[in-house]
Amino acid sequence: MNSHLKHDLEKLKDGLMKVATAVEENMLKSVKALGALSTELGSDVVTTDMEIDKMEVEMEEECLKVLALHQPVASDLRFVITVLKINNELEHIGDMAANIARRISFLKKEPISTIPFDLGDMTSKTITMLKHAIDSFMSENEYLALEVCTADEEVDSVMRECFLKSEELLKKGEGMGCVNYLLVCKSLERIADLCTNIAEDVIYMRHSVIVRHNLQAAIRALKEDS
Amino acid sequence: MDNKTQDNTPQSNAVVSARDFCVYYGTHKAVKNINVDFARGKVTAIIGPSGCGKSTFLRCINRMNDLVDGCTTSGKLMLNGVDIYHKRLDVTELRRRVGMVFQRPNPFPKSIYDNVAFGVRLKGRIARSDLDEIVEKSLRGAALWEEVKDRLSSSALGLSGGQQQRLCIARALAIRPEVLLMDEPCSALDPKSTARIEDLIAELSGKYTIAIVTHNMQQASRVSDNTAFFYEGNLIEFGETAKIFTNPKKQETNDYITGRFG
Numbered sequence: 001m002n003s004h005l006k007h008d009l010e011k012l013k014d015g016l017m018k019v020a021t022a023v024e025e026n027m028l029k030s031v032k033a034l035g036a037l038s039t040e041l042g043s044d045v046v047t048t049d050m051e052i053d054k055m056e057v058e059m060e061e062e063c064l065k066v067l068a069l070h071q072p073v074a075s076d077l078r079f080v081i082t083v084l085k086i087n088n089e090l091e092h093i094g095d096m097a098a099n100i101a102r103r104i105s106f107l108k109k110e111p112i113s114t115i116p117f118d119l120g121d122m123t124s125k126t127i128t129m130l131k132h133a134i135d136s137f138m139s140e141n142e143y144l145a146l147e148v149c150t151a152d153e154e155v156d157s158v159m160r161e162c163f164l165k166s167e168e169l170l171k172k173g174e175g176m177g178c179v180n181y182l183l184v185c186k187s188l189e190r191i192a193d194l195c196t197n198i199a200e201d202v203i204y205m206r207h208s209v210i211v212r213h214n215l216q217a218a219i220r221a222l223k224e225d226s
Numbered sequence: 227m228d229n230k231t232q233d234n235t236p237q238s239n240a241v242v243s244a245r246d247f248c249v250y251y252g253t254h255k256a257v258k259n260i261n262v263d264f265a266r267g268k269v270t271a272i273i274g275p276s277g278c279g280k281s282t283f284l285r286c287i288n289r290m291n292d293l294v295d296g297c298t299t300s301g302k303l304m305l306n307g308v309d310i311y312h313k314r315l316d317v318t319e320l321r322r323r324v325g326m327v328f329q330r331p332n333p334f335p336k337s338i339y340d341n342v343a344f345g346v347r348l349k350g351r352i353a354r355s356d357l358d359e360i361v362e363k364s365l366r367g368a369a370l371w372e373e374v375k376d377r378l379s380s381s382a383l384g385l386s387g388g389q390q391q392r393l394c395i396a397r398a399l400a401i402r403p404e405v406l407l408m409d410e411p412c413s414a415l416d417p418k419s420t421a422r423i424e425d426l427i428a429e430l431s432g433k434y435t436i437a438i439v440t441h442n443m444q445q446a447s448r449v450s451d452n453t454a455f456f457y458e459g460n461l462i463e464f465g466e467t468a469k470i471f472t473n474p475k476k477q478e479t480n481d482y483i484t485g486r487f488g
Contacts, residue, residue, distance in 0.1 A: 002485045071444055073471045074480045208473035 005070045012062055012083045013138075016090075019055045020134045023090045023097070026052065027130060027191070030097040031123045034184065037108055045101035049094045056091035060084065075205075082205040086137060089194045089201070093130065096187040096194070103184050112177030116169055117162045117185055125155050126188045126195070133198040142206040142222055148199035149215050155192035159185055236307060237263045241405060241435040242287055246301035249282050249291065256282050258459040259301065264405075264452075269427060269436040271446035271467065274456035275488030280439050283456070284407050286310070287437065288324035289317050305405070322349075325398030329410040331390035333382035333397075338365075338374050341382045341393055345401040360400055368396035369426050388419020395426065399434075406430065408438040412445065424449050443483055447471045455479045457488075 026048045033041035063084040066072065072080055129151050136145035162185045169178045200212050203221060211218035236243035240263035249257035257279040264270045272280040282291065289310060291297045303310045310320060322345070333341050342361045346352060352360075361378070365371040370392040374385070382393055391411060398406060408427075412420040427436060427449045440446050446453055446467065453470040455463045455478075463470065463479045474480045482488045 005485065073443065073447065073483050074474050076484045077472060 002070070005066075005072065005076065008062075008066050008070065009072075009076065009079060012059075012066060012080065015059050015062055016083050016087060017138065019052065019059055019087060019090050020137075022048065022052050022055060023094045024130055024134065026094060027097040027127065030100045031127070033101055033104055034107075034119075037104055039105050039108065042101035042104040046098045049098035052091060052094040056087055056094075059087045063087070078205045078208060082137070082201045085201045086198050089197045093191050093194050096191045099187045100184050103180050103187075106180045107177065107184075110175060110177040110180060112174065112181065116165050116174070116178055116181055118158070119181070119184065119188075122155065122158045122162075122185060122188050125151065125158070126192050129155070129192050129195040133195040133202075136199055136202045137205075140202070140206060142203050145199035145202040145206075146218055146222060149196050149203075149211075149218055152192050152196040155189055159189040236304060237265065239265045241266045241306060242437070243304045243307070244283075244302070245304070247283075247286075247303045248300045249279070249286060250296075250298045250300075251294070252296040256459055257286075260461050262454060262461055262464050264435055264437055266435055267432045268451040269431045269438065269449055270452045270454060271450035272437060272439045272454045272456060273441075273443065273446050273482070274462075275482065276441075278456040279459040280454075280456045281409055284409055284437055284439050285326075287405065287407055288321045288326055290326065292317065322401050323403055324405040324407060325401065325403035326407045326409070327391070327394050327398055327411045330414045331387060331394050333385070333390050333393050335381065335383055337379045338382050338385070338393060339378040342396050342400050345397060349401070364396040364400040365393075367399045367430070368392045369422065369429065370396055386419070388415050388422055391415060391419065391423060392426065395423075395430075399430075403434065405435045405437065408436065410439055410441060413441065420445070443471075443485075455482060457482065 026045055029041060029048070030045045032038075033045060063080055066080050070076075129148050132144050132151075133148045136142065136148060162182060166178055166182045197212070200210075200218065203209065203211050203218050207221045209217065209221040211221060234245055236245075242264040244260040244262050247257065247260045248255055260283060272284060274280045285291045286299060286303055287305070287310065291299075299311055305320070305323065309315070334344060336344070339361055342364050343357050346357060346360055362371060362375075365374060370389060373389060374380075374393075382390065385393060391414075395406075395411075412423050415423065424445065427438065430436060431451070438446075438449065450467045452465065453467045454461055455470070455474075455476075457478055463474060463476045465475070470479060471483060474483065480486075
């Protein structure tokens, strides 16, 4: 391979790793802030998210530069396109982490006797999905990516339970506190969706099959190539 | 590509078909058991590293290799189902039907008009008005008419490299070929002239079956409908260009087009 292209592709991978690390750390910080109902830590998350936004733009510019200068094809093209897409998904995850952090001040204003949902379970599932999604890209492991896609269904199921529980609580007269927690759950569920998108991008990068909206296609693609 | 397992019947829209086709230089087998169909009106790019047999294969399609000492073939190479290497085949007629454009433009040291009219005149006497019409049509077809219409009697050698190459294409078009072979037609041209030739290939596709040998991957991906990847005399992969350049089936193809070897 052209050594310039090789160098630039490695640079993209390193750059995306930095964005992913920043997003993952910020997400963990956001969950910590939520647990402690710390507005101070929450505002840290919001500030870091603005830095992540800048990193995303820089990464996108790097990808465009590689596309324009090297006009990559085949596996190299799929790699650059995947970086471009994952970069965007990560930035959205960053936004969701900031949304959770922003919710903290509302939760403090509208306290609730007991947290209505099993937030611990949902956050741990979502954090695992994020870690695995990032690892699947870094190690080019489409099987790990498939695990992420499958795990999304579990988070969706928790989210459905949260809705039902909220409905009950609202009927019993619980106010905004309940709604605020529901919005936190919605952000977590959205993060899980974005992790699934990353995993689908990894499957595309490895197998050149677009499996979005179709988990069965992902499973078939992996079976055919294994 | 498993050359042995392909169906032996040429596809119905195939203009050029190879079946178990081999080319030897003396005892050296330069092209090995090729099975491929070039579809009517489509542009096929032939890519591969130097010495992979792509130009050798291309030159067989109008039997240019007959001029090479010790060059022999086996298997079948067909034009519209007729064996190109049949002993009773009229080679001159074959070359009329299969035009060729080379790496470097090679206009004759004659006027622009006479260059285009050359092949037509060889076929026999023709009325001046008919010849004028053919020359104009061919120069228009090669996207050169507007640039030369006022100096048709000037020497072709006074044209720029890009114009000379388009003149050679016009010369090939004048004898109404079915197939146009292009052996690295832009390698001696600047980017602007290259773009003109590529535009021209796009205009000619549909009307002519075109096979183009190129070392320029971007050019192959831009101008062709199908791509054939040759390596060490074998046809490794053949398929739609969009697929070859996004998701080649063979690792060797991926490694070659991404510049990992060759």
